[in-house]
Amino acid sequence: MRILVIGGGGREHALIWKLAQSPQVKSIYCAPGNGGIAEKATCVPISATDVNRLVRFAEEKAIDLTVVGPEAALLAGVVDTLEERGLKVFGPNQAAARVEGSKRYAKELMKKYGVPTGDYRVFSEGREALDYIRRRGAPIVIKADGLAAGKGVVVAETLEQAEQAVKRMLQDKAFGDAGKEIVVEERLTGQEISLMAFVDGETVVPMVPAQDHKPVFNGDKGPNTGGMGAYSPVPQIPTKIVDQAVQEILHPMARGMAEEGLHYRGVLYAGLMVTEEGPKVIEFNARFGDPETQVILPRMKSDLVEIIWAVSRGRLSETSIQWSDQSSTCVVMAAKGYPGSYKKGETITVPEPTRDRIIFHAGTARQGDALVSAGGRVLNVTSLGDDLRAAREKAYQTVDQIGFDGAHYRTDIACKGLNV
Template sequence: MRILVIGNGGREHAIVWKLKQSPKVADIYCAPGNGGIAGLATCVPIAVEDVDGLVAFAKEQRVDLTVVGPEVPLLLGVVDRFEQEGLKAFGPRRQAALIEGSKRFAKELMRKHNIPTAAFASFTNAEEAKAYVREQGAPIVIKADGLAAGKGVVVAQTVAEAERAIAEAMEEKVFGEAGNEVVIEEFLSGQEVSLMAFLDGKTVKPMVVAQDHKPAFERDKGPNTGGMGTYSPVPQIPAEVVEQAIDTILWPMHEAFRQEGIEYKGVLYAGLMITAEGPKVIEFNARFGDPETQVVLPRLETDLVEVMEAVISGTLDELSLSWSEQAAVCVVLAAGGYPGSYEKGWPISGLESVPDGVVVFHAGTKRRDCGIVTAGGRVLGVTALGADIKDARDKAYQQVKTISFKDMHYRTDIAAKAL
């Protein structure tokens, strides 16, 4: 098989790495890819937004399967377009991907179908939004309605902080058009957990759970990021709570799509808060999470190509997923200044020797004549497998110590909650 993977992040490196293990795969292309993906696949300089270019390339190279990594092309309707051209693509169509593209759409769908989530209100007028915040009090959560690369959420501890977040999103347009509308939610307390599943329009097959670390600094301080590290399994969340989430959130969401006339095929990501009343949805994403994929796919023992083909053909019920008992921990190495402004182009050292059981997934990197250099905010994700969380964590941090680039920063407490 010839496969095209769309994207250039750590998630896409993990997907390419996993697909490469399948005996069904002959060639992998990645558009546009990154410095690490280039060691496993042929990178082609086509932007993720260039739907015409992606279609033309897939036809020209007789690609058998295209896997869509990030959310932007999904919301541009890349899967719809590929299907119209008679090409196989893994990922939800545009209408289904709105579950991530519009937080208001997602919240209204959950409210209509009684899926447990935080109480909310949405606003297109900044003054009305601020008045609502003053009425509700803090802590309170402010979300840009559209796509904001994982950074459009502010958990405001004071009313003043909430008003500031509204002003930034709606008046100063720090997230562009994504902030034309804001969704304001009640603050939920508890532990967060990421639960992803494969859906084929008829069946839900959950993956193993992971826990992400969103804030930039130790002890969950600092601004939200796209994710500073993850681990799987999440031993402090009882198995029956995960089962409850599957029964009260994943299957009902699948049924909600069906009732709304939306065929959902691909990965559905549920970001959950485990509250005193049980699991509640913080957000849905229409694709593999990043950096959750970097700990979930290394634990998948079933051939990923077979899973994706079953999703596309609607035969997921005939496939059983097998998962490793090993634990996985991923530590993200970020550029100085991230999630704010940061410099690019710094050489990275220490990537040459990586022991068995450890994988360094590249996110913001480029290959230059001088070697691999930084090219993004989240630069690398160091993933280690181990007998348990402590073992995997020790191996990951041991590897982190061998890698360096100018102003590199990372959290030292990834997976500490599990211990």
């Protein structure tokens, strides 16, 4: 089987790492890929949102299955165009991907189909938003409606922070069209978990849960990022809570989208807050999470190719997934200054990977024989262990062996799972 993976980050590296383990795979291409992906796949210099060139490439190389990584590609319509040309593809179409592309749309679907989430209002005018926020008070959450690379969410602890966020999004247009509308919602409190599932219409097959770390600094301080690390399992969240989320959130959302005629096929990601009232949705994504994928796929014992091939053919109900009892931890090494401005081109040296120590590349490139930084999140250092403490220790031991001047990373990844 010839596979094309669209994207060029740590998530895509993890996908390729797992796909390459399947005996069904003959060759893997990645568009555009990165410096680490180039070691396992043939990278082609095509943007993830250049739909026409991607489709032409898939046809020229007789690609059997295309796997779409980033949300921008989904919302650009690459799935729709590939399907129109009779090509198999894994990922929801453009209409279904709106569940991530518009927070307003996702909230409206949740309300319509009884999926538990926080109270909210939508605004396109700053004065109305500020009046509402002043009446509600802080803390409160302000979100850009559209895609903002994981940075369009502000958890405002004070009214001043909320006012600054509204001004930045609506008046300063910090996120362009993605911020022309904002969603203002109540702040949910509790433990967060990321719960992903393979979805084929109304068939839902959940993956093991993970916990992401969005803020850039230890103790969940500082601005939100695309994710500074993750771990799985999440021992402090009881299994019954995860089962409740599957039954009360994932299944109703899948049924609701089916009723809307969306024919959802791919991964549905639910970012959840476990409140005193039970799990509630913070956000939905229409693809594999990043960096959650980097800790979940190493725990998957099943053949990923078989699973996504079944989804692409509408036969997910015929599959099952086996999981390892091991724990995994991922520490993101970012460029200094991220998520703000940062320098590229820093030389990086990494140790050889082992069975339980995997370094997924996110923002790297090759300059001759040298590996250099080429993005904000640069490396995803993932380790497996018999328990969470062992996995965490291995991950940070590996971080210490990496040469990367100016690297920034959190030192408290997985501490919540250890009650530290």
